Amino acid sequence: MKKTVLLVVISSFLIKSYAGEGMWLPLFLKSLNEAEMQELGMKLSAEDIYSVNRGSLKDAIVHFGGFCTSELISPDGLMLTNHHCGYGQIQSHSSLTNNYLKDGFWAKTRQDELRNEGLTATMINEIVDVTIQALEGVTDKMNLKERQAQIDKNLEAIKNSLIRADHQDIAIRPFFHGNQYFAFLTTTYRDVRLVGAPPESIGKFGADTDNWVWPRHTGDFSLFRIYAGPDNMPADPADENIPYKPKHFLPISLDGVDTDDFTMVFGFPGRTQEYLPSQALEEIVSDLNPTKINIREKALNILDKYMRKDEATRIKYASKFARIANYWKKWIGESQGLVKSKAIDKKKQFEKEFTDLLPKNSSYRHILPEFDQLYKERAPYAIVRDNYNEIAGRNIELMRLVGISVRLASTFENNGAEAYEGYKSRVLGFLENFYKDYDPAIDQEIFAALTDHYAQNVSDRYVPSELKSLGSHVPKNYSMLAEDIYGATSMTSREKMMAMLEGSPEEVIARIKADPAYKLGAEWKAIYDKEVQEPYNAINHKMDSLQRIYMAALMETFPERRFYPDANSTLRVTYGQVKGYQPTDAVNYSPVTYLDGVIEKYKPGDYEFDVDAKLLELYHKKDYGDYVDKKNGKLPVCFIGTNHTTGGNSGSPAIDAYGNLIGLNFDRAWEGTMSDLNYDPTICRNIMVDVRYILFVVDKYAGAGHLIDEMKLVRPKIRLKKKPKIQRAGRETNKLGEQPRKR
Numbered sequence: 183m184k185k186t187v188l189l190v191v192i193s194s195f196l197i198k199s200y201a202g203e204g205m206w207l208p209l210f211l212k213s214l215n216e217a218e219m220q221e222l223g224m225k226l227s228a229e230d231i232y233s234v235n236r237g238s239l240k241d242a243i244v245h246f247g248g249f250c251t252s253e254l255i256s257p258d259g260l261m262l263t264n265h266h267c268g269y270g271q272i273q274s275h276s277s278l279t280n281n282y283l284k285d286g287f288w289a290k291t292r293q294d295e296l297r298n299e300g301l302t303a304t305m306i307n308e309i310v311d312v313t314i315q316a317l318e319g320v321t322d323k324m325n326l327k328e329r330q331a332q333i334d335k336n337l338e339a340i341k342n343s344l345i346r347a348d349h350q351d352i353a354i355r356p357f358f359h360g361n362q363y364f365a366f367l368t369t370t371y372r373d374v375r376l377v378g379a380p381p382e383s384i385g386k387f388g389a390d391t392d393n394w395v396w397p398r399h400t401g402d403f404s405l406f407r408i409y410a411g412p413d414n415m416p417a418d419p420a421d422e423n424i425p426y427k428p429k430h431f432l433p434i435s436l437d438g439v440d441t442d443d444f445t446m447v448f449g450f451p452g453r454t455q456e457y458l459p460s461q462a463l464e465e466i467v468s469d470l471n472p473t474k475i476n477i478r479e480k481a482l483n484i485l486d487k488y489m490r491k492d493e494a495t496r497i498k499y500a501s502k503f504a505r506i507a508n509y510w511k512k513w514i515g516e517s518q519g520l521v522k523s524k525a526i527d528k529k530k531q532f533e534k535e536f537t538d539l540l541p542k543n544s545s546y547r548h549i550l551p552e553f554d555q556l557y558k559e560r561a562p563y564a565i566v567r568d569n570y571n572e573i574a575g576r577n578i579e580l581m582r583l584v585g586i587s588v589r590l591a592s593t594f595e596n597n598g599a600e601a602y603e604g605y606k607s608r609v610l611g612f613l614e615n616f617y618k619d620y621d622p623a624i625d626q627e628i629f630a631a632l633t634d635h636y637a638q639n640v641s642d643r644y645v646p647s648e649l650k651s652l653g654s655h656v657p658k659n660y661s662m663l664a665e666d667i668y669g670a671t672s673m674t675s676r677e678k679m680m681a682m683l684e685g686s687p688e689e690v691i692a693r694i695k696a697d698p699a700y701k702l703g704a705e706w707k708a709i710y711d712k713e714v715q716e717p718y719n720a721i722n723h724k725m726d727s728l729q730r731i732y733m734a735a736l737m738e739t740f741p742e743r744r745f746y747p748d749a750n751s752t753l754r755v756t757y758g759q760v761k762g763y764q765p766t767d768a769v770n771y772s773p774v775t776y777l778d779g780v781i782e783k784y785k786p787g788d789y790e791f792d793v794d795a796k797l798l799e800l801y802h803k804k805d806y807g808d809y810v811d812k813k814n815g816k817l818p819v820c821f822i823g824t825n826h827t828t829g830g831n832s833g834s835p836a837i838d839a840y841g842n843l844i845g846l847n848f849d850r851a852w853e854g855t856m857s858d859l860n861y862d863p864t865i866c867r868n869i870m871v872d873v874r875y876i877l878f879v880v881d882k883y884a885g886a887g888h889l890i891d892e893m894k895l896v897r898p899k900i901r902l903k904k905k906p907k908i909q910r911a912g913r914e915t916n917k918l919g920e921q922p923r924k925r
């Protein structure tokens with residue numbers, strides 16, 4: 183009796199009846215998710231989403247450059263992703279005369295579409311479960327090294343046996359912390375051209391102030407096109423390439439969203455850690471996040487001060503500032519969310535339940551105590567590691583230059599002249615771009631602030647000698663040291679650095695090693711490598727293998743629970759519903775924002791909240807065309823849902839119950855950014871651009887109606903009630919399954 187009650191309590195805690203949590207492998211939708219998805223309103227089958235044998239939604243989903251997601255939206259290879267995903271490409275085509283960041287870019291013809299060196303578009307052909315083959319011959323008695331060697335050998339054999347076609351690549355990844363392995367057969371296209379991008383005042387509206395925040399009003403999208411060889415297969419970038427013909431592209435729904443509508447997000451989430459023990463969350467909340475947040479805050483304050491003073495500086499540092507600010511802000515939200523949702527207590531409670539269910543003599547009983555021990559052992563190194571990586575590895579740019587110099591010297595010393603020349607040419611390429619966005623005066627101030635921070639916060643044994651005996655109370659302080667080093671180093675100046683790199687390797691290395699920045703940075707790095715990284719890695723390896731055993735133990739102990747693997751940049755489906763939320767007591771957020779909200783936030787001349795004349799005009803005339811929300815006459819901009827997403831899901835399509843595109847994922851709401859560690863359905867929300875805003879900007883704002891003509895616009899909700907007849911600017915557009923009309 184007691185036992186059944188306990189079981190019921192546990193399973194209701196574990197199997198949340200609520201859909202939302204989970205990033206699911208497309209391969210197992212049929213067995214794990216289809217029924218629930220259909221219960222939530224989905225009209226598709228698992229086979230419609232992922233099929234190897236016929237065209238399915240997966241054929242429209244593209245890994246964009248390996249870091250974002252994008253989706254095909256026309257039979258001619260037109261592809262949609264975020265503005266912040268295409269930012270580097272848009273920026274690289276921009277100049278003062280053609281400032282596409284500021285003014286936007288719209289290719290009038292296919293000839294005007296812009297090539298992007300190195301940009302790739304990868305499609306998944308097939309996913310294969312190779313767990314059995316990957317773990318063949320692996321035994322519990324093997325130590326970590328032996329185990330990995332055996333697996334590596336197995337993976338090589340699998341790779342050779344699985345490749346099925348020309349142009350096919352294969353990647354095999356561990357899942358569930360190494361308990362399962364899946365192979366991904368992929369095809370990568372290398373000619374990907376920029377087709378269109380709104381100005382930053384739309385694509386980045388709200389910038390860092392609104393980043394990770396709901397309510398949101400950003401039109402975060404850009405358009406690219408995949409080009410292929412004459413056989414529709416990947417080809418090197420070339421004029422004679424032709425638009426890629428996809429196996430499937432997403433029709434676009436004009437019907438918009440209502441609260442509780444089914445939504446699915448299909449893409450390439452980067453990294454989550456949902457199965458960590460409670461000690462890990464404690465460490466993140468009390469040590470690691472605060473460490474990183476404090477350091478970045480110091481750097482950001484200095485950057486902000488200079489950027490506000492001078493427009494040229496603002497442009498130089500815009501991208502760096504955004505990158506530093508992005509995770510700074512995310513970690514603050516994450517920590518707050520973990521505290522507010524009592525994530526640590528919940529994990530502890532769960533761990534107790536897990537332990538109670540284990541048989542008395544279970545070999546799994548050692549796991550949690552061992553974690554406890556290992557986290558304690560690793561803690562001091564983990565904090566120094568984050569301090570060092572944030573300070574020397576990222577925020578003091580001079581120390582990054584030193585890092586490169588150290589590597590240049592060691593490449594010659596360990597691998598000889600040929601390797602040296604190879605690395606040096608990469609260094610020269612990097613420096614080419616580095617100095618145009620670099621201001622030594624700003625870096626010097628950051629150096630002073632962050633070396634001070636390091637010395638005050640890290641135990642003396644990890645501090646390089648030059649930073650030790652300094653402080654505000656001694657004659658020589660960090661500002662003075664910064665002045666000395668920045669005054670004497672050659673690395674902060676393009677000309678001096680280039681001169682330093684001229685001549686034989688021996689000459690170059692002798693000059694580098696005499697540089698005062700090198701002396702400090704090289705000592706710092708040597709201390710770090712030996713005293714921190716090495717012991718950290720040793721403990722971390724043990725934790726990884728314990729985590730694998732813990733994962734297996736959880737899956738065995740809760741056989742009734744559906745487990746989903748942590749994100750690892752592989753293709754996943756997540757689904758949920760359009761829903762508002764309550765961020766705090768008495769505050770309710772509704773799930774859709776409108777253009778009216780853009781106008782409310784509008785601050786003329788402000789670099790984050792300016793709105794340009796054309797958009798204002800369309801707003802004042804209410805010239806929204808077919809993109810208007812018929813319920814209220816307003817133009818929708820963004821909406822939120824309960825889909826479980828993370829970094830890498832940027833640019834992922836939000837798909838309706840019928841398989842049509844309704845939105846473009848680009849962010850999460852602040853209160854729920856902890857979903858990488860602990861998903862809570864009451865506050866975790868993903869943020870999407872409403873596809874009608876995208877169409878409005880392309881059509882009404884940019885006058886690029888020829889792009890709309892390529893797409894397939896549908897009205898599934900109306901279709902259910904009466905025969906579909908879709909009007910756009912007086913023309914009948916295509917119905918489901920038809921080819922779009924050409925102008």
Ligand code: ARG
Pocket residue numbers: 266389390393394504505507508829832848849850
């Ligand atoms: N927070 C979003 C994501 O993680 C958007 C980031 C780009 N925007 C920015 N202001 N940094 O990546």
Ligand code: GLU
Pocket residue numbers: 827828829830831832848849850
């Ligand atoms: N903006 C993120 C990205 O670049 C997506 C937001 C998130 O982390 O959920 O992938």
